[in-house]
Amino acid sequence: MRLFSDHYVQALDAEERVWVDKVRTLCRDTLGPKAAEVAREDVFAWDNFRLLCQTGVVGTAFPLAYGGTEARMQLRVRLIEELGRVCSASASIITGTDLSTRAIVSGASDAMKRELLPGLCDGRLQAAFALTEPGAGSDVRRLSTTAQLEGETYLVTGRKKFITRANTADWLVVVARQAGTEARGTPALIALLVPTGAEGVHISEPVAKLSWYGVPICEIELSSVQVPTSWRLGAVGDGFELAQDALVRARIGHASMALGRAIGAIEIAATYCNDRSVFGERLGAKQGVQWMLADLATQIEASRALVFNAAAAYDRGAPDAAMMASMAKLHATDLCMRVVTDALQLAGGRGFLKNFPLERFFRDAKLNQIGEGSSEVHKTVIGRDLVRRAREAERHPCLHDGSTELY
Incomplete structure (x- = not known):
């Protein structure tokens, strides 16, 4: 049993749940134990890439006709969350494949699709x-x-x-x-x-x-x-639309990755607080520590709902899917930075060491706040959209005669 329950797996069908179990096993047996080694130097993680191709995880971004499984975004966010929980490079391989190939899937000629997509799906091409x-x-x-x-x-x-x-x-x-x-x-x-x-x-x-x-x-x-x-x-003239679709998917992916890392950081911090004794009692017995963990865990559950709603909006082609993606990315990535910072603080000197995973989590968390639109950009996008829609929306019934004038 894991610390965080998987509420949203109920929205997946039986075949999709098999995919979640498959990726969990990969993370537990291979990707997680090797994550620190992958993160030692900045060279492409070929072993991880090949494994994710061989097991079909990379192929979830591609149509059935070209060897993929054409997974719903609601499944992909769960897979990316699992990968992000242990290894940013592995999660990035999946989100990066989607970002780099989505325009090909959507806009290439049939001849180019036949030439490229099978190889991109199985890893022969990048x-x-x-x-x-x-x-x-x-x-x-x-x-x-x-x-x-x-x-x-x-x-x-x-x-x-x-x-x-x-x-x-x-x-x-x-x-x-x-x-x-x-x-x-x-x-x-x-x-x-x-x-x-x-x-x-x-x-x-x-x-x-x-x-x-x-x-x-x-x-x-x-x-x-x-x-x-x-x-x-x-x-x-289609370049903007093709880029935007790829970016919306990537933003949901960034949110999922950050969410997975936040979950992993809390799991590590909570375990440390149970193992560590200070002044004659477990660190986790301190009310201040419990309150900190409670706040972070509650925010994680809120972010999970936001990310899954964004994925569902994308899957059904909702008009507000792009805005939901911006909200999910903003909340999950900012939350992840806060969670790993507090988790590292709880681990004290241990968390500051290179051979403890929270040091890596702390550094990795920053890019999610920057890539595919910074947090500030998404705040601007969300706020501008809200103000625009307010001009056309139904007025609140408590406004006298629909007016905001003093009365």
């Missing part, structure tokens, strides 16, 4: 999502990478940064402005498939970073890279 630039991150419409159309070929030029797994990818999904569309107002964004071995593609060495070892990030320079129009994903 892709990377090249969106962020030195001057544009969350503000996708300010991208400066350009694609100049000449006949049936695009010439792509620009720089991308913070691109996860670029150094192991066979293909890039590059989001760029199509040159010559500025006269219509906002330049049309397009998404293009670019092979990493193409002439004019330069991928840097991995950039040193604080945490999330096992999934390196690189910078990319594109210098007049020739890309046939048949490798465009979707139509001209």
Whole structure:
């Protein structure tokens, strides 16, 4: 029996529950025990990647027709939560696969799907999502990478940064402005498939970073890279929508990963508080410690509900799915940072040591607050949407004549 009950498994069917059990077993027997070793240096976690491919976990992001299982988001959040509980690199492999291939699944031609998706599903191929630039991150419409159309070929030029797994990818999904569309107002964004071995593609060495070892990030320079129009994903102007769909899924994934890590941190801290004695009694017997754990555990359960609701909203195609994803990511990632900070505090000097998992959890928690839109960006998105909808929403019945004027 685990410390946190799995309330939401009841929403999964029998086959989906088998997947949860399978990933739990992988985490308990292999991924968890090896997590500290994976996190020692920032090289791609090939063993974890191969294992997740061989067991079909990577394939949950892909359609049945190409060898995948086309899992619902409600299942994927449970799998990512399990992985995030023990190993950020493993969880990132799953969320990163979704982020980098979603536009291919949604927008590639049938011929390109047949060529790429089976290999991406079973691990023979990898892709990377090249969106962020030195001057544009969350503000996708300010991208400066350009694609100049000449006949049936695009010439792509620009720089991308913070691109996860670029150094192991066979293909890039590059989001760029199509040159010559500025006269219509906002330049049309397009998404293009670019092979990493193409002439004019330069991928840097991995950039040193604080945490999330096992999934390196690189910078990319594109210098007049020739890309046939048949490798465009979707139509001209579809780049924004394709990127947004991938990002919504990734935000729900980040929330799930952070939630799993928070759960793991509480489990470790609570165990430590039972094992550690201070002033003649267990640390866990102190009321102050119990109150701290109670508050964190309650917030975790609230966040679990928010994440699962966001996943369900995405699965049913709800209009507010993107907003629910922002709320879930904001709450779960900020909560995770707080939980691992307090858990490390409870563990005292032990928690500060490299050979204790909370030190790694503490460093890993930070990126979830930054990647796929920082907490501040999501607050802005949520608040702006709320104010906009309030102008159109039904007025509260306690307002006199529907007015906010004094009376």
